[in-house]
Amino acid sequence: MYSLRAYNTFGIEAEASQFVEISSIDQYISLRKSGEYAHLPHLFLGGGSNVLLTKAQEALVVKISIPGITLLNEDADFVWLKGGAGVVWDEFVQYSVNQGWSGLENLSLIPGTVGAAPMQNIGAYGAEIKDTFASLEALNLETLEVEVFDAKACDFGYRESFFKRAGKGQYLISSVTFKLSKQASVKTSYGAIQEVLATKGITQPSIREVADAVIEIRRSKLPDPKEIGNSGSFFKNPTVSASEAARLISAYPGIPNYPVDGSTDVKFPAGWFIEKAGWKGYRKGDAGVHAKQALVLVNYGEATGGEILALSEEIKKSIKDTFGVSLETEVNIL
Missing domain, CATH: 3.30.465.10 (Uridine Diphospho-n-acetylenolpyruvylglucosamine Reductase; domain 3)
Structure with a gap:
């Protein structure tokens, strides 16, 4: 068995039946044609930043390391x-x-x-x-x-x-x-970017200045997986119908919301619901919700994938019961 702890950013301990790393597509084709692992399903991993491992993987895990x-x-x-x-x-x-x-x-x-x-x-x-x-x-x-x-x-x-x-x-x-x-056609309409640029007195930002602003924002709000296990945003931002959006805006004045291009639907930040429901900073054992960003579930050390999953299901139920909004998982559950 092969440990996958180093190959997922949640830092979850899970094992795989077999493991290989490939640096070209030809390597994988050769592996397939050899028939050596034909008895096992194949599971592909990139950076492991969007998966939650909840059990041992009875599979050949193929780590994709194609460079260039x-x-x-x-x-x-x-x-x-x-x-x-x-x-x-x-x-x-x-x-x-x-x-x-x-x-x-x-x-x-x-x-x-x-x-x-x-x-x-x-x-x-x-x-x-x-x-x-x-x-x-x-x-x-x-x-x-x-x-x-x-x-x-x-x-x-x-x-x-x-x-x-x-x-x-x-x-x-x-x-x-x-x-x-080749032309600097930067997007700075997102509020947080405008705020960071404004504090620096930048009115006509370069590509690099926008990138640096985004990096600064992310580092201030999101935990480094090398320090606290996580996979970034655990839930998608929910999109609802115009009538449902009107209900939420009426019930919760000031709730952030964004129009969806090409649709009458409206998108709401999942983190807002999770924070308002009191989950921000919550911890049970080593599974928790990040103290600075409610959208991020974290592993403080030895949480299992099952414990993280159970916490996510509790949060989903809480948001549905409190706001009538269904949250969808962004992370792939394996």
């Missing part, structure tokens, strides 16, 4: 930058920022890898993967052929994509390409 950052193409206005699936996401973002290419700066310091990013259309501070996504390459696990997906084929939604729905378990993403702007 490549400039594929450029014209007068844009560059097409490709990242291997195993590249640390923030290293990819900071590389683009340092080159002066705009589009990913608001996604600074999000944990995980490049390959995992499009699976759930990661987003933060007014930006999402789909905004700059060009294409990705993924291995069809049935045919062992590499296929190319454009944005339409990925069918991006709020923290989801084709790969979390119809294509779940059918593909292994090997690389992702982004179309980034």
